[in-house]
Amino acid sequence: MRIVVLAGGIGGARFLRGLKRAVPDADITVIGNTGDDIHLFGLKVCPDLDTVMYTLGGGINEEQGWGRADETFHLKEELGAYGVGPEWFGLGDRDFATHIVRTQMIGAGFPLSAVTEALCDRWQPGVRLIPMTDDRVETHVAVELDGERKAIHFQEYWVRLRASVPAQAVVPVGADQAKPAPGVLEAIAEADVILFPPSNPVVSIGTILAVPGIREAIADAGVPVIGLSPIVGDAPVRGMADKVLAAVGVESTATAVAEHYGSGLLDGWLVDTVDAKAVEQVEAAGIRCRAVPLMMTDADATARMAREALALAEEVRGA
Amino acid sequence: MRIVVLAGGIGGARFLRGLKRAVPDADITVIGNTGDDIHLFGLKVCPDLDTVMYTLGGGINEEQGWGRADETFHLKEELGAYGVGPEWFGLGDRDFATHIVRTQMIGAGFPLSAVTEALCDRWQPGVRLIPMTDDRVETHVAVELDGERKAIHFQEYWVRLRASVPAQAVVPVGADQAKPAPGVLEAIAEADVILFPPSNPVVSIGTILAVPGIREAIADAGVPVIGLSPIVGDAPVRGMADKVLAAVGVESTATAVAEHYGSGLLDGWLVDTVDAKAVEQVEAAGIRCRAVPLMMTDADATARMAREALALAEEVRGA
Numbered sequence: 001m002r003i004v005v006l007a008g009g010i011g012g013a014r015f016l017r018g019l020k021r022a023v024p025d026a027d028i029t030v031i032g033n034t035g036d037d038i039h040l041f042g043l044k045v046c047p048d049l050d051t052v053m054y055t056l057g058g059g060i061n062e063e064q065g066w067g068r069a070d071e072t073f074h075l076k077e078e079l080g081a082y083g084v085g086p087e088w089f090g091l092g093d094r095d096f097a098t099h100i101v102r103t104q105m106i107g108a109g110f111p112l113s114a115v116t117e118a119l120c121d122r123w124q125p126g127v128r129l130i131p132m133t134d135d136r137v138e139t140h141v142a143v144e145l146d147g148e149r150k151a152i153h154f155q156e157y158w159v160r161l162r163a164s165v166p167a168q169a170v171v172p173v174g175a176d177q178a179k180p181a182p183g184v185l186e187a188i189a190e191a192d193v194i195l196f197p198p199s200n201p202v203v204s205i206g207t208i209l210a211v212p213g214i215r216e217a218i219a220d221a222g223v224p225v226i227g228l229s230p231i232v233g234d235a236p237v238r239g240m241a242d243k244v245l246a247a248v249g250v251e252s253t254a255t256a257v258a259e260h261y262g263s264g265l266l267d268g269w270l271v272d273t274v275d276a277k278a279v280e281q282v283e284a285a286g287i288r289c290r291a292v293p294l295m296m297t298d299a300d301a302t303a304r305m306a307r308e309a310l311a312l313a314e315e316v317r318g319a
Numbered sequence: 320m321r322i323v324v325l326a327g328g329i330g331g332a333r334f335l336r337g338l339k340r341a342v343p344d345a346d347i348t349v350i351g352n353t354g355d356d357i358h359l360f361g362l363k364v365c366p367d368l369d370t371v372m373y374t375l376g377g378g379i380n381e382e383q384g385w386g387r388a389d390e391t392f393h394l395k396e397e398l399g400a401y402g403v404g405p406e407w408f409g410l411g412d413r414d415f416a417t418h419i420v421r422t423q424m425i426g427a428g429f430p431l432s433a434v435t436e437a438l439c440d441r442w443q444p445g446v447r448l449i450p451m452t453d454d455r456v457e458t459h460v461a462v463e464l465d466g467e468r469k470a471i472h473f474q475e476y477w478v479r480l481r482a483s484v485p486a487q488a489v490v491p492v493g494a495d496q497a498k499p500a501p502g503v504l505e506a507i508a509e510a511d512v513i514l515f516p517p518s519n520p521v522v523s524i525g526t527i528l529a530v531p532g533i534r535e536a537i538a539d540a541g542v543p544v545i546g547l548s549p550i551v552g553d554a555p556v557r558g559m560a561d562k563v564l565a566a567v568g569v570e571s572t573a574t575a576v577a578e579h580y581g582s583g584l585l586d587g588w589l590v591d592t593v594d595a596k597a598v599e600q601v602e603a604a605g606i607r608c609r610a611v612p613l614m615m616t617d618a619d620a621t622a623r624m625a626r627e628a629l630a631l632a633e634e635v636r637g638a
Contacts, residue, residue: 042423072391078416082441084423093412097397104361104403122401 008204010065013055015197018302028127029187035139035207043099057123068094088160135178142169163240167247175210196227224313229254232272268312323510327523329384332374334516337621347446348506354458354526362418376442387413454497461488482559486566494529515546543632548573551591587631
């Protein structure tokens with residue numbers, strides 16, 4: 001079975017771990033969000049790609065969900081002593097190595113997709129991880145700060161401000177000019193099923209879908225496209241998805257997110273059992289819907305979610 | 320009193336600490352060797368400049384003589400896990416921060432001299448540290464390896480091979496095209512005394528003197544130029560200076576090194592008490608010479624050496 005998964009960071013990575021456990025023999029291609037990439041200290045940092053790679057490769061800081069296990073922060077401490085920031089972005093000593101290798105390879109002329117493949121040679125994530133694009137896309141968030149409207153990098157909004165001010169708009173700068181990375185459209189065309197994990201619908205999956213050609217390829221693939229709601233009981237399971245949903249005029253409900261993707265894209269949608277009432281509404285929007293436990297409390301629970309998604313795909317296929 | 324000191328790494332840095340203790344109110348300008356600079360992992364590393372800066376700024380690993388105190392090596396360990404080397408060059412997590420800041424500033428267009436000044440803003444070494452040049456100079460060593468003659472980077476010869484094969488030639492590549500960094504010639508012209516610490520006469524002080532204009536400025540300064548022998552009892556006090564002295568046809572003796580600098584450059588020379596016999600020979604070469612203890616066993620002993628050098632300078636001046 002060939003599965004394509006669109007993934008952001010922590011939520012996507014944890015779901016993928018469950019998916020691998022549910023179907024160990026499946027051929028899984030992950031299309032990773034790169035809109036949250038950021039240049040820091042002259043290095044190219046790809047937080048979402050790395051979270052997927054570290055999580056599936058066994059190098060993740062489990063409690064935190066991002067960054068490396070057994071991490072130290074001496075380099076960052078020293079940068080601070082030199083007065084060089086930002087201090088709000090937590091790059092650890094081990095993590096730095098990934099960004100140094102990536103930056104060197106990019107400087108040597110390799111596209112991000114080739115670099116990601118090389119990094120994965122070490123981590124052996126057990127999936128094929130492809131960035132959505134080799135071109136530069138940078139998600140900016142329009143906010144009002146000190147009475148002034150300005151566009152800031154997504155990481156500054158998310159990590160520094162912790163989404164404490166309303167997002168007025170979310171713009172994946174450069175997405176309209178970006179091309180899908182080599183392998184992205186091919187993987188979608190050859191997929192048996194396409195999954196949207198409970199990742200952020202705006203800044204993770206939304207950004208991937210903003211790369212011209214990807215949304216169309218998914219809609220035209222002719223295979224079940226199944227999503228899992230990142231909203232449970234009208235609140236994001238983790239993160240601050242509600243803040244950026246508001247910016248695109250979408251309510252923080254499982255139903256609203258399904259409608260935001262739309263029946264032109266989505267064939268099936270899983271909501272949590274606490275949102276069982278949403279099933280009828282989602283189905284009224286032309287999307288097959290089931291209510292199942294959606295809390296990724298451990299690998300087993302997550303594997304069950306993945307199985308439910310694949311079961312719903314079979315149901316869609318048989319319909 | 321304005322003192323100019325030509326310095327390599329560990330020997331120069333330790334001597335400078337003694338000099339500061341001997342004459343706390345002196346205005347000291349250090350002209351640092353950059354021939355051992357190396358690009359690693361896309362970063363510009365300046366081992367000699369950093370050794371001086373860390374030693375005088377209180378950040379040095381005292382036992383080792385180079386690198387940072389309380390250091391960890393997680394980043395390097397991870398680079399190794401990615402298969403990215405060289406593994407023979409010991410860059411620690413704290414040390415990396417210096418190279419990242421330097422590389423960013425150079426990328427932003429600042430010359431190395433301005434970058435060094437900025438880094439010293441943090442370390443407050445209590446001296447003015449200027450690289451010998453803002454231009455790229457890279458010391459290469461010609462060796463025979465596996466039956467083949469090749470030129471390798473000085474660091475590869477020194478750190479990886481530990482000078483285990485004979486150096487057939489030592490070439491400061493680029494030195495002939497280099498210009499002294501801003502402030503170098505001015506400091507020499509305004510100096511009251513110029514000191515050559517017990518640094519490597521070939522790859523440290525020799526490289527500085529290879530930058531066109533510096534040797535001439537020192538010879539023409541009209542002030543005492545005093546050196547301290549890095550050779551005690553026919554062997555280098557530390558390091559492997561004998562290996563590179565052989566490459567330039569100079570014996571590993573206190574006398575031969577003084578003659579190598581020559582009376583056209585050097586006015587006074589300190590040898591260790593065990594080399595008292597050298598005094599007569601050196602003076603016969605037209606260089607005033609004294610035998611004093613030259614082991615930098617601690618800061619007091621080093622301060623005494625510095626005082627002896629300044630006393631010899633006064634003697635030269637009064638002659």
